[in-house]
Amino acid sequence: MEPSDEALCQRVAKRDEAAFDLLVARYQERAHRLAWSMLRNAEDARDVSQEAFIRLYEAAGSFRGQSKFSTWFYRLLVNLCLDHKRKHRWWKLWVRDEGDDRSDSLLERQPAPAVDPTDKLHREQTMKALGEAVDRLAPRQRAAVMLRVQEDMATYEIAKVLKCSEATVRVHLHRALTTLKKTVEKR
Amino acid sequence: MAKHPDTDLVPYLRGELPPAERERVARHLEECPDCRQDTEQLRDLLGDLARSIGEPPVVNWARYRAELYQKLEARRGRRAWWWRPVPLALSAGLAGVLLVVGVWSGLELSKSTDPFSLDEAVIGRELGLLQEYQMVERLDLLEDLDVIRNLDGLASGHQG
Numbered sequence: 001m002e003p004s005d006e007a008l009c010q011r012v013a014k015r016d017e018a019a020f021d022l023l024v025a026r027y028q029e030r031a032h033r034l035a036w037s038m039l040r041n042a043e044d045a046r047d048v049s050q051e052a053f054i055r056l057y058e059a060a061g062s063f064r065g066q067s068k069f070s071t072w073f074y075r076l077l078v079n080l081c082l083d084h085k086r087k088h089r090w091w092k093l094w095v096r097d098e099g100d101d102r103s104d105s106l107l108e109r110q111p112a113p114a115v116d117p118t119d120k121l122h123r124e125q126t127m128k129a130l131g132e133a134v135d136r137l138a139p140r141q142r143a144a145v146m147l148r149v150q151e152d153m154a155t156y157e158i159a160k161v162l163k164c165s166e167a168t169v170r171v172h173l174h175r176a177l178t179t180l181k182k183t184v185e186k187r
Numbered sequence: 188m189a190k191h192p193d194t195d196l197v198p199y200l201r202g203e204l205p206p207a208e209r210e211r212v213a214r215h216l217e218e219c220p221d222c223r224q225d226t227e228q229l230r231d232l233l234g235d236l237a238r239s240i241g242e243p244p245v246v247n248w249a250r251y252r253a254e255l256y257q258k259l260e261a262r263r264g265r266r267a268w269w270w271r272p273v274p275l276a277l278s279a280g281l282a283g284v285l286l287v288v289g290v291w292s293g294l295e296l297s298k299s300t301d302p303f304s305l306d307e308a309v310i311g312r313e314l315g316l317l318q319e320y321q322m323v324e325r326l327d328l329l330e331d332l333d334v335i336r337n338l339d340g341l342a343s344g345h346q347g
Contacts, residue, residue, distance in 0.1 A: 024255065028248060036243035045243060050255045054262055130239040148197070149236045155198050170194035177197065180236070181228055 005069035012060035024053055027070075030151070031077055037146045038081040040135060048084050052077040067160050074151070074161045078143050085139050126184060133183040141176040144169055189215055196226050200233070 003011075003019075005026065011019035031052055036045035055076050063072050134142060140162060147153040147161060155173075159166045192212045198204050199212045216223050 021252075024252060028251060029246075032246060032251070033243050037240050042244045046246070046251065046254075050251070050258055053255055054259050057259060058262075127235065127239045130235060131241065134236065134240065145236065146240070149233060150240065154201065154203055156203075167194070170198065173197045174194045177229055177232060181232055184232065184235075 005073075006063075006065055009056075009060050009063045009069050009072075010065075012057060013063070020053075020057055023056065027053075027073060031073075034074070034077060034146060034150060035081055037150055038078070038139075038142060039084060044084060044088075048080050049077065052080050055080070068157075071157055071160045074147070074153075075163065078147070078161055082139050082143065129183055129186075130180060133180050137176050137179065141172045141179075144172040145176045145180075148173060191215070191219065191222055193225075196222070196229055197233075200226065200230055 003022070005023065008019040008023050012023065028049070031049040032045055035049040035052075036042065039045050039048060052073070056073060059076070063069065134145065137145065143162060144158055147158045153161070155166050155169050158169045162169065162172075189211075192199070192215055195204060195208065195212050199209065202209075204212060216226060
């Protein structure tokens with residue numbers, strides 16, 4: 001039987017390298033994807049998600065098992081992403097997101113719907129606008145949306161990751177989705 | 188009609204609401220076409236969002252892990268230096284020496300930069316001012332000209 005994440009984390013606290021390897025293998029893709037969806041830069045996503053694993057290794061002893069390991073780890077990761085965004089906000093404004101991966105091939109990434117070319121183009125443009133609108137959301141709103149949409153987290157889990165109340169998460173989601181809905185309606 | 192359940196719509200769509208709240212939202216949606224439309228739009232939007240985010244760039248996971256372990260090793264190495272006993276003892280010793288030197292030089296500095304303190308002490312002792320503190324206190328009254336001018340009046344008033 002596979003050991004649970006929580007059991008592995010307890011072993012990491014005792015400096016069990018094999019347990020750490022297993023946790024990294026289990027979470028590397030999810031961590032990288034979430035970091036990328038929040039930071040929109042391949043290099044930053046790699047660095048920040050790796051930093052989250054390093055923090056996990058260092059702080060495994062502080063995991064008390066009161067929440068799921070995934071919630072605890074996502075909190076580490078999301079905090080690092082939010083810190084990273086805060087630190088790089090002015091620099092990003094200055095260089096206008098030169099390393100931003102969003103601009104490259106969003107249209108190419110979309111699956112082709114079986115509709116006529118005009119509809120298809122319109123839909124692709126709408127998706128592009130939607131993706132850009134997500135990038136413009138306030139960091140915590142974006143985090144809430146990503147955790148909901150990508151990680152399929154329930155409101156109470158998002159609240160634990162963002163360390164706020166469920167009501168606050170509902171408000172974050174409502175505001176974010178209202179903004180995004182307006183973006184779609186404009187098109 | 189009851190208040191629009193704006194912030195409850197996403198949890199409603201995900202089926203997270205407890206039965207009573209779910210019932211309340213469902214009843215509201217039956218009566219309110221605007222909220223019904225909002226709910227449909229939200230459902231589509233949540234579906235579109237997952238696609239609009241796209242997929243992250245392809246990662247070579249072996250290289251990713253190799254880099255991670257390298258970073259972790261570097262971090263452990265940096266930290267381990269502080270925890271080695273000899274450097275720790277040396278650092279503590281150096282800190283102690285610096286503290287002693289700092290305190291000593293501070294004392295020396297305070298002696299050399301306060302040339303008046305000795306004079307003041309000598310004058311104070313010769314005049315014996317502190318022994319006559321009550322008198323010194325009364326001298327303050329003499330600085331107030333109004334009081335000086337009205338001393339007689341004050342005295343007579345006091346007697347009366």
